[in-house]
Amino acid sequence: MSGSRHSGILLLVLAVVLGSAHADLEMNFYAKSCPKAEKIVQDYVNKHIPNAPSLAAALIRMHFHDCFVRGCDASVLLNFTSSTGNQTEKVAVPNQTVRGFDFIDRVKSLLESECPGVVSCADIISLTARDAVVATGGPFWKVPTGRRDGVISNASEAMAQVPPPFSNFTTLQTLFANKGLNLKDLVVLSGAHTIGISHCSSFTNRLYNFTGVGDQDPSLDSEYATNLKANKCKSVNSTTKVEMDPGSFRTFDLSYYRLVLKRRGLFESDAALLTSSTTRSFITKLVEGSLGNFYKEFSKSMEKMNSIDVKTGSSGEIRKQCALVNS
Ligand code: HEM
Ligand SMILES: *[C@@H]1O[C@H](CO)[C@@H](O)[C@H](O)[C@H]1NC(C)=O
Numbered sequence: 161m162s163g164s165r166h167s168g169i170l171l172l173v174l175a176v177v178l179g180s181a182h183a184d185l186e187m188n189f190y191a192k193s194c195p196k197a198e199k200i201v202q203d204y205v206n207k208h209i210p211n212a213p214s215l216a217a218a219l220i221r222m223h224f225h226d227c228f229v230r231g232c233d234a235s236v237l238l239n240f241t242s243s244t245g246n247q248t249e250k251v252a253v254p255n256q257t258v259r260g261f262d263f264i265d266r267v268k269s270l271l272e273s274e275c276p277g278v279v280s281c282a283d284i285i286s287l288t289a290r291d292a293v294v295a296t297g298g299p300f301w302k303v304p305t306g307r308r309d310g311v312i313s314n315a316s317e318a319m320a321q322v323p324p325p326f327s328n329f330t331t332l333q334t335l336f337a338n339k340g341l342n343l344k345d346l347v348v349l350s351g352a353h354t355i356g357i358s359h360c361s362s363f364t365n366r367l368y369n370f371t372g373v374g375d376q377d378p379s380l381d382s383e384y385a386t387n388l389k390a391n392k393c394k395s396v397n398s399t400t401k402v403e404m405d406p407g408s409f410r411t412f413d414l415s416y417y418r419l420v421l422k423r424r425g426l427f428e429s430d431a432a433l434l435t436s437s438t439t440r441s442f443i444t445k446l447v448e449g450s451l452g453n454f455y456k457e458f459s460k461s462m463e464k465m466n467s468i469d470v471k472t473g474s475s476g477e478i479r480k481q482c483a484l485v486n487s
């Protein structure tokens with residue numbers, strides 16, 4: 161290979177590296193443009209989450225649903241776009257139980273008063289979810305910023321890309337791999353089910369009519385199923401909400417994994433983590449403490465999740481209102 165061809169390639173590589181470095185997220189991206197931004201988010205969260213700790217669960221779930229569709233670009237917040245009308249991600253079944261939209265709107269208005277048009281809704285979701293989990297005593301993870309907001313939000317994409325609660329192992333593996341997340345990330349991030357609630361409707365098929373013959377899911381502990389039917393989810397269409405990690409649903413701990421091992425995970429997707437020897441062994445090791453510290457592993461996986469397909473540089477926009485694209 162000739163020297164000049166070499167240097168041509170070198171220049172090309174350099175250009176690619178510099179180009180992408182320019183468009184990366186960075187820690188404290190708003191240091192110059194809105195120096196108080198991250199503090200404003202954190203203060204608001206610290207003021208309000210202690211009175212409404214269940215919102216921490218809602219916000220980290222919103223963050224997950226946002227990142228899994230078109231990247232972490234706040235597409236989950238849009239009410240309307242010109243291409244999809246009102247058939248945005250919010251309307252899709254998995255999003256019907258997403259909560260916390262007003263909380264994000266309130267944080268956004270504080271930031272708009274401080275520095276109009278500077279801080280993206282996508283960064284607000286990422287920061288708020290992290291700060292809310294920390295405010296309830298959960299793990300801390302790094303949130304580099306500089307995400308920009310998307311202008312498309314499509315319900316069909318949410319239906320296809322956010323894993324449904326009846327996912328089997330293969331589906332989970334595929335949907336996570338599509339976002340650059342591996343089996344360890346799948347197990348570790350599913351650990352977020354240590355906090356928060358579920359509507360009965362997300363799993364009553366397992367209790368009442370698993371295969372269409374009025375049967376129960378054999379992979380769910382039958383004593384637990386009987387208890388749920390008697391006390392919580394009294395019919396297949398029950399609108400009741402239940403703690404996913406009963407007794408410990410506000411504490412970010414390993415008890416979700418202990419429940420899964422006892423076949424007491426609420427969703428088929430929780431149970432599915434036992435059907436692969438790889439993921440089952442991750443769970444056993446997490447519980448034993450031999451996979452490393454849960455908070456540390458959770459943080460590593462969150463740092464991957466919060467940078468999925470982010471829009472940076474000049475792509476996307478900084479929305480003025482989180483529910484609407486700028487006109
Ligand atoms: C592995 C695939 C996953 C599936 C199939 C799944 C499914 C679900 C479902 C069906 C609910 C209950 C919704 C309701 O009925 O109200 C739920 C709740 C929740 N999920 Fe997941 N999830 C998954 C992964 C994740 C991940 C990766 C996170 C975050 C890192 C997460 C965080 C949560 C939280 C915190 C709640 C409670 C929300 C609340 O209290 O409002 N989930 N999930
Ligand atoms: C967006 O829709 C929500 C209901 O999902 C509503 O509360 C909110 O006011 C709407 N926001 C805008 C700006 O239209």
Ligand SMILES: *[C@@H]1O[C@H](CO)[C@@H](O)[C@H](O)[C@H]1NC(C)=O
Nearest residue numbers: 243244245314315316317320
């Ligand atoms: C929404 O996404 C679906 C599935 O990817 C696609 O077929 C459809 O064309 C999209 N709708 C719009 C209006 O872009």
Ligand SMILES: *[C@@H]1O[C@H](CO)[C@@H](O)[C@H](O)[C@H]1NC(C)=O
Nearest residue numbers: 239240244245246247248251
């Ligand atoms: C969505 O838009 C359709 C027509 O475009 C309208 O009929 C329907 O009421 C709207 N739904 C909501 C929830 O706004």
Ligand SMILES: *[C@@H]1O[C@H](CO)[C@@H](O)[C@H](O)[C@H]1NC(C)=O
Nearest residue numbers: 326327328329330331332435
């Ligand atoms: C997993 O679920 C998918 C989608 O419902 C289905 O196509 C596939 O056959 C299932 N795989 C196994 C191993 O059951």
Ligand SMILES: *[C@@H]1O[C@H](CO)[C@@H](O)[C@H](O)[C@H]1NC(C)=O
Nearest residue numbers: 368369370371372373374396
């Ligand atoms: C169970 O599902 C089947 C098939 O969808 C339906 O025909 C049957 O009525 C259901 N049974 C009960 C008890 O809900």
Ligand SMILES: *[C@@H]1O[C@H](CO)[C@@H](O)[C@H](O)[C@H]1NC(C)=O
Nearest residue numbers: 361364368394395396397398
């Ligand atoms: C539950 O809701 C479904 C869908 O809305 C409906 O078809 C079914 O008849 C309901 N079942 C019962 C037992 O009310």
Ligand SMILES: CC(=O)N[C@H]1CO[C@H](CO)[C@@H](O)[C@@H]1O
Nearest residue numbers: 250251252255256257258261
């Ligand atoms: C939060 C939110 O926008 N939820 C919507 C989910 O979709 C249903 C319609 O399918 C709407 O009624 C909800 O408002």
